[in-house]
Amino acid sequence: MNIIVCVKHVPDATADRKFESDNTVDREGVDGLLSELDEYAVEQALQLREKRDGEDITITALTVGPAKAVDAVRKALQMGADKGVHVSDDAIAGSDYVGTSLVLAKAVEKLGAESKVDLVVFGMASTDGSGGVVPAMVAERLGLPQVTLASVVETQGDQVRIKRDGDTATEVVGATLPIVLSVTDQSGEARYPSFKGIMAAKKKPLETLTLADIGVESSEVGAAAAWTAVEDTTARPPRTAGEIVTDEDGSGAEALAGFLASKKFI
C-alpha cells in the first residue's frame, strides 16, 4: 500500500508572524517548522501501518514550498515516514490555494504513475493560512472520494471508516480506497522523533522535483496565476490596556458586574 502525507512548512505560530511589504507572508524573519496539525496526519499514517502489520506499506511525505520547506519533510522522515518528496520551484512563490492544490495533485499523480497511490493524508488546516480547503481541492482534482476532518480513522482491507465531528452532527463516513483523508488534532497525539528515528532519517530517500518534473507550467502557478489578490495587510492595532482588579473578599465580582452593567451586558 502506498500512502502519501502532505505536510506544510509554516512560520512558527508562537513567534511574531508578519507580512512583507508585498503582502506575502514573511517566511524569512520567523523560524519555520512542520505545521503542527500535519504531525497528526503523519501520525495517523504511521499508526495505520503499525495496525496493518505484515503488509508492505510505504509512506511518502510530500511538501510544496521554498528551499527551507524541506525541513517539514525531514521531520516527517524522523517521525517514521519512508521517503520524502519536495516540490520546489521559484515559479510557485505567491500561489494561492488553487495553485498549491494543483501542484500537490500533480505531484500525487506523478508519484502514482510509479506505483498506485491508495491514500493521500492531510492535516485539517495549515497553521498559517488555516483555510482547511486544500484537501477538498486535491480530492476534487484527483477525482477521489473526500473523507475529511476525521477524529477517528479505521481501515480494514480497502474499506475506510472515520468519525467526523461536523458543525451540526457527528457523522460516521465510509469509503473505499483510494481516497483523500484529512485528520484533526482529536485523532491522537503525534509522536516525537526518537534518536533512532532522527539518525535513520538521514539515510532515507529525499527527492526534489521541479514543476517540469510533475508536468505543471510555470504560468499555471505563482502570484500572477492566482485567482485571488491580496490588496492590503494591516497589523491589528494593539488593544488598549484594560482595567485589571484583584479580587479581595468578593470585590472582584462586584467590580466586574459594574463593568458589565456599564457596557449594557446586564
Add this chain to the structure above:
Amino acid sequence: MSEVLVLVDHVDGAVRKPTNELLAIAKKLGSPSAVFIGSADAASGVVETVKKYGAEKVYVVDDAEVRGYLVAPKAEVLAQLVEKTSPAAVLLVSGSEGKEVAARLAIKTSSGIITDAVDVAEDGTATQSVFAGNYTLTGKVTHGTPIITVKPNSATPEDAAGAGEVEQFSPTISDAAKGAQVVASQPRQSTGRPELTEAAIVVSGGRGTGGDFAPVEKLADALGAAVGASRAAVDSGWIPHTFQVGQTGKTVSPQLYVANGISGAIQHRAGMQTSKTIVAVNKDEEAPIFELVDFGVVGDLHSVLPALADAVEARKN
C-alpha cells in the same frame, strides 16, 4: 442586477442564523438568491425565513441524492447553479462543511476562493482576520465567480423581505460524488443555550476550572450566554470538543467573551481575539489573556464566578 447565490445552512430545515447574515451581505453585491438543499417537506418553512431576510429568489433542491454523502454532491449542485445563473458571487457560511463545499466549487468553476471573511464590501473586497487576529487582510477574487465563505456574526441580518420567488432545481449528481458515504449521523444535542458561534455572549472555561464547569455554566445562564472551552479542558475530557474555541475549535466573535481559567495561548486567541469586549478571570496576574482584556479580575474563578452570577441576577431584577 446579477444574482448572488447563498447556500442555506440549516439543520433539517431549521435555518441557522448565519444564513440570514449572508443574505444581508448578498444584498450589497446583487440580488440575493438562497439555495436550499434539503427535504421537500421542509422547503416552505425555509422559504418563509429566507424571504423574510431578503431572498429575492429561492432555489429549492431536493436532497435525496445529496443527504447520504459527504460534501461533494453539494458542490455539484452549486456548480450547476453557477453555470445556470452566472452569479456575481457565491456566499457560504465559514464552517467546516461550507469551506469544503466552497473549495470544490472553486475548482469545478475555475474560480478564486476567499475563506473566513469577516466582511465583504459592495465591490466584492473581502476582509479577513489572520495570524490569530493579529492582522487584517483585504483581498478580492480576480478570476471566475467570487466564492467567499463568511464567518458567523460578520453582518447583521436585515429584516427586509425579498420577493422569495421559488424555483425548483433538479441537479444531476455524478457517481463520483458519492464516494464518501455517511453511514451514521448523530445530531448535536441541544444544550438549551445559544449556539456557540452565533451567541452574543460566550463564557468559557479552561484548565483553571479543574474540571468543574458548574460556575462557568451558572454565569453563562445568568448572562444568557453560550458556554465555550479551551483545548486543555477538552483534552482533559471535561467537556466535548464541540465547545472548544480556538484554532482547531470554533471561531467566535461575540459582543462579549468571558475567559475563565484560560491562559490565553495563541491558538486559543485565534478563536476569540475578534470579540468586541473581552473579560477574564484568572488567578495568575501574569497570564497572557490579560493583555487582551477590557476588564480583568485576578482571582479564583471558583469564588468570583458564582458571586458574579449572583450579582448579575441581582442587577437584572
